[in-house]
Amino acid sequence: MxxxxxxxxxxxxxxxxxxxxxAEKGLEIAQHPxxxxxxxxxxxxxxxxxxxRVVPTLVLEDGxxxxxxxxxxxxxDETYPETPLLGTTPKEKAVIAMWERRMELEGFAAVMxxxxxxxxxxxxxxxxxxxxxxxxxxxxxRSRQRVTDFHADLNDRLAGDVFVAGERFxxxxxxxxxxxxxxxxxxxxxxxxxxxxxxxxxxAVSARPxxxx
Amino acid sequence: MxxxxxxxxxxxxxxxxxxxxxAEKGLEIAQHPxxxxxxxxxxxxxxxxxxxRVVPTLVLEDGxxxxxxxxxxxxxDETYPETPLLGTTPKEKAVIAMWERRMELEGFAAVMxxxxxxxxxxxxxxxxxxxxxxxxxxxxxRSRQRVTDFHADLNDRLAGDVFVAGERFxxxxxxxxxxxxxxxxxxxxxxxxxxxxxxxxxxAVSARPxxxx
Numbered sequence: 126m127x128x129x130x131x132x133x134x135x136x137x138x139x140x141x142x143x144x145x146x147x148a149e150k151g152l153e154i155a156q157h158p159x160x161x162x163x164x165x166x167x168x169x170x171x172x173x174x175x176x177x178r179v180v181p182t183l184v185l186e187d188g189x190x191x192x193x194x195x196x197x198x199x200x201x202d203e204t205y206p207e208t209p210l211l212g213t214t215p216k217e218k219a220v221i222a223m224w225e226r227r228m229e230l231e232g233f234a235a236v237m238x239x240x241x242x243x244x245x246x247x248x249x250x251x252x253x254x255x256x257x258x259x260x261x262x263x264x265x266x267r268s269r270q271r272v273t274d275f276h277a278d279l280n281d282r283l284a285g286d287v288f289v290a291g292e293r294f295x296x297x298x299x300x301x302x303x304x305x306x307x308x309x310x311x312x313x314x315x316x317x318x319x320x321x322x323x324x325x326x327x328x329a330v331s332a333r334p335x336x337x338x
Numbered sequence: 339m340x341x342x343x344x345x346x347x348x349x350x351x352x353x354x355x356x357x358x359x360x361a362e363k364g365l366e367i368a369q370h371p372x373x374x375x376x377x378x379x380x381x382x383x384x385x386x387x388x389x390x391r392v393v394p395t396l397v398l399e400d401g402x403x404x405x406x407x408x409x410x411x412x413x414x415d416e417t418y419p420e421t422p423l424l425g426t427t428p429k430e431k432a433v434i435a436m437w438e439r440r441m442e443l444e445g446f447a448a449v450m451x452x453x454x455x456x457x458x459x460x461x462x463x464x465x466x467x468x469x470x471x472x473x474x475x476x477x478x479x480r481s482r483q484r485v486t487d488f489h490a491d492l493n494d495r496l497a498g499d500v501f502v503a504g505e506r507f508x509x510x511x512x513x514x515x516x517x518x519x520x521x522x523x524x525x526x527x528x529x530x531x532x533x534x535x536x537x538x539x540x541x542a543v544s545a546r547p548x549x550x551x
Contacts, residue, residue, distance in 0.1 A: 177440075183432075185429060189429060189433065191432045191433065191436055192436055192440075193435065193436045193439045193440065195408075195435060195439060196432045196433075196435035196436035196439060197432070199428075199431055199432050199435045200428050200429070200431070200432035203428035203431055203432070204428045215412075215413050215416035215417045216398060216402060216413065218412055218413070218416055219396075219404045219409045219410070219412050219413035219416070220402065220404065220409075222406065222408060222409035222412045223404055223405055223406045223409035226406045226408060226409060227390075227405075227406065231467075251480075252484075254444075256484075256487045258480055258483070258484070259480065261474060261476050261477055261480065263474050263476065263477075264474055264476075264477050267464075267471055267472065267474065270471070271465075271469070271471070274469045
């Protein structure tokens with residue numbers, strides 16, 4: 126493996142998306158912790174790497190810093206094409222990009238918004254990044270509703286297909302899995318019993334060895 | 339050009355991102371209007387194409403419907419690799435993916451959030467998609483602040499480089515351009531005079547023939 130390093134934190138759901146991605150591809154790369162519990166993402170040394178002060182960041186051999194999870198996934202799938210998780214044909218790549226993004230915007234981002242606008246420790250930091258924004262209680266409530274709608278929509282989606290983007294496991298399943306665990310753990314919004322398709326899919330994807338990454 | 343069709347609407351900023359992308363690549367494809375002014379995105383015929391009821395959607399020859407702008411861009415750049423707008427090497431692809439996404443999440447999405455949570459005609463539809471969510475006035479205000487921060491951050495970014503993702507025009511410039519015009523038109527938040535780098539860059543990118551697409 127070439128000399129690339131993932132700056133990440135064990136308890137960060139966005140970091141977990143990349144860790145599972147690496148595990149599915151069988152890649153082992155250097156990892157460097159950024160302790161979010163101690164606010165290390167705002168330390169000078171990390172701000173120099175990622176001025177947005179968020180994890181994860183993938184730093185390449187030449188020092189180029191790649192932030193944003195889909196961009197990191199893109200780099201890894203392009204550089205190590207074995208076991209593709211973002212598709213192989215143009216059509217497959219587009220379909221997976223669409224579903225991975227929908228899992229993030231409708232699922233993951235809704236959970237994050239509900240958490241950041243409600244947790245007392247994030248007062249004045251309702252959005253990740255370098256700027257301070259106040260929490261909005263009404264927004265946290267609306268986001269919880271979105272998470273409930275996400276569970277229902279995903280259940281509809283999985284009525285016809287084995288995995289989120291179709292017949293093959295992909296990055297879309299990774300983002301959906303992390304979003305669902307994040308909602309369960311941080312918001313106590315688990316998958317409802319009536320979402321039988323989600324339960325079936327969740328059983329399969331969470332049993333993969335990569336899920337513990 | 340193969341038989342693909344873009345469902346889009348002239349007044350939709352997300353549609354404009356794809357129209358500029360096509361113009362930069364010199365691609366002419368079939369287009370079909372979805373009249374958002376008359377709520378045509380919620381008509382049965384369009385819901386069958388895109389159940390999220392948003393534009394644009396790219397429909398392929400075999401009927402596959404690709405929603406979400408970055409997924410549409412991905413399909414077009416993979417299928418028509420001439421004049422690449424998403425990069426050529428893995429590193430370039432990742433850097434452009436990162437910046438295109440940041441222009442969207444920090445710029446475009448902030449403008450959209452400010453608009454949808456404030457415009458009287460969007461009461462009960464504060465988020466695009468099939469679900470109804472109430473507007474939050476406090477959120478519209480916070481989003482306006484985010485747009486102001488976006489102008490400042492983009493000015494910092496453009497201090498060192500000609501274009502958003504580096505030395506070459508890319509999809510990141512398209513999304514930034516559309517976000518800035520959207521803020522100017524819909525929120526009356528133009529680029530402030532002190533953001534001289536943004537003004538220089540804006541003059542260049544808005545003078546390209548594609549900007550009128």
